[in-house]
Amino acid sequence: MSHTRVPADGRRPGGRRRARPRGRGGRVRRVVLPALLVAVLAAGGGAWGLYRGLEGNLKDGAVDLGAALGDEKNRPAREAAAGDALNLLLLGSDSRAGADAAPAGGRVDGARSDTALLVHIARGRTEAVAVSIPRDTLVTRPACTRPDGTELPPARRVMFNSVYALAGPACTVKTVERMSDVRVDHLVEVDFAGFKGIVDAIGGVTVRLDQPIASGLRLDAGEHRLDGEEALEFVRTRHGYGDGSDLGRIGLQQKFLGALLTEVKRQDLLGSPAKLYRIADRLTESLTTDSELASLSALADFGRSLEGIDPAAMDTIMLPVEYDRADPNRVVPAEPMASRLWEAIRTDAEIPESARRSPAAGAGPAGS
Template sequence: MTDQTSGTGSRISEESRSRRAPRKRRRGLKITLGVLLVLLLAGGGSVYWLYSQLDGNIKGVDIDKALGDDRPEKLPTTGQNLLVLGSDSRAGAENKELGGGGDVSGARSDTAMVVHIPEGRTKAVAVSIPRDTLVTRPECAGADGSQQPSEKRVMFNSVYSQLGPACVVKTVEKMSGVRIDHYLEINFAGFKDLVDAIGGVTVDVPQDIDDKSSGLHLTAGPHKLDGTQSLAYVRTRHGVGDGSDLGRIGLQQQFLLALLSEVKSQDLLGSPTKSYKIANSATKSLTTDSGLASLKSLGDFARSMNGVDPATMETIMLPVAYDKKDPNRVVAAEPQAGELWKAIRSDSTIPESAKKSPATGG
């Protein structure tokens, strides 16, 4: 994305320099999607209604209660680890038009990222876990409360559809030894409205995409995608690379950073109506752990992350290798995966050797 302030340093007046502090405060408010501003400008009896509606949009899951005490140790620093899950339902007429199924019931976890924010909270790294990764699922409680025994060689994305978000968190903690501090789940069908609310997201498409399955047809180069195109972009797999999930992961990571950058660049303070529309779309598509399941908690957390610039966020795929028994599946590659998780557990710099994935030749 083009820096609109580039090359203007010599023309900055003393008056504009004096306004730098307010600009920093504005940046912080942008990250919280202008929610606080919307509430302040609403006035009168509308304040409670607006707050209640946005607050009620957020769905919460009591992860801590479900997981109990048998968990990895917290980070030895003030760093944070988030599990960000993209849940995807292909049911409905809209999805049928996108080539996404239409008659498929239930939801799947098509995207999973462990986002590590080191101490200081000025940078972040996102580690994607391929959905086709074979894992050992620990003993977990099912939707009906019954305990399900541990099972080996389970495809990672099946854990969510079979046993829900708490078991996904438990599976990630067991496979990595990393304590997950917060859980955020984004419903892909809902985030389509968020993209439309902010006016689209610009991505630099790395290669021509002609995917009849997802309904996406794009030439290589920059494109501003609307909500429908964005949904197809994060879903496509047959139009990139070898058609596996590994190629799609790169597109999803790229789109996430582009989306965050676009939200951060919005002039939310200049348009309370647009701010509310964006906040409404964002909260409707969001499920969090109970510790973040309110506007106040989300706002406080967002402000604590104010120093993290999406443009500098590092994206890594969990190092994987093709499974010897089933070449359509992958397994964590060692010692690379172990080195990666060890660095996150100690809140230290991830070595380059831990980022190499045999399955992609990287």
């Protein structure tokens, strides 16, 4: 993170209180896609003008959030105290795998979203926090319009990742706004086929496991060099590792990100225009965004606004959850921790330690 002078009261220029140092048990977790996105956009913001060939990679299918989400009075209001803070919903999906001919914004049948993070960029644009939402979380889905124009009625106690599968990314944004009362300013969706290409463009990533993975991708404890296909299996692994839950899968994603950022730093990828172009080429061809970001110039402007953020220092936590009493295979937001987390995001305040712990068995500290 950039070295800014912190006043004696511990508050940074953006109004956020300086995070307390953490020991090994409280290490900041990181999730794969948001930090890589921020890294490429921030590092490449000033150089996007050299990469005009990337414009053609941006596919049709941008999501018009204004039209999709309806009247402003039905959306969360912006908190005046938050200043220029903004919130980005980042989705990792398989909606484009092998389907370049289909607009991603309307490709819903059979598509899945395995990763969902609400990335809060703090006032002053020097700090960011990403909240990972477990896909097995039971939520209330609002009424939505599908990409094909048909209506989907509201429903209670549905799995969070089913919202994307049934109605696409705009309905996922609407559901997140409804569950959190946090305004979502932008949407970015990265397909997993593109994720594989990014890892291969880097030349692979080395991960270290403290316990084996015994299902699908079989890896012993120890160090392994993963190519794009193996990396994709790694971040999607659920069964055969830890307690076999979605919460364990999130832990693997966070472990992979640490290794990815280490590799980026080791190769100085973001300091080399040629290497950065190779990564950006893979990234842009796998992006779907909201309509306000759906051009190279808009992405460049957005990237320049993030230049003060160090992706390696991004604070990433998991939404506090607990196992559902009626269905122990599902989780629900744990109160009052979840509400405290959303309030901190909404008001651009320090996230309290009480909102960083997840009561669900095996989840451990949400920010560890």
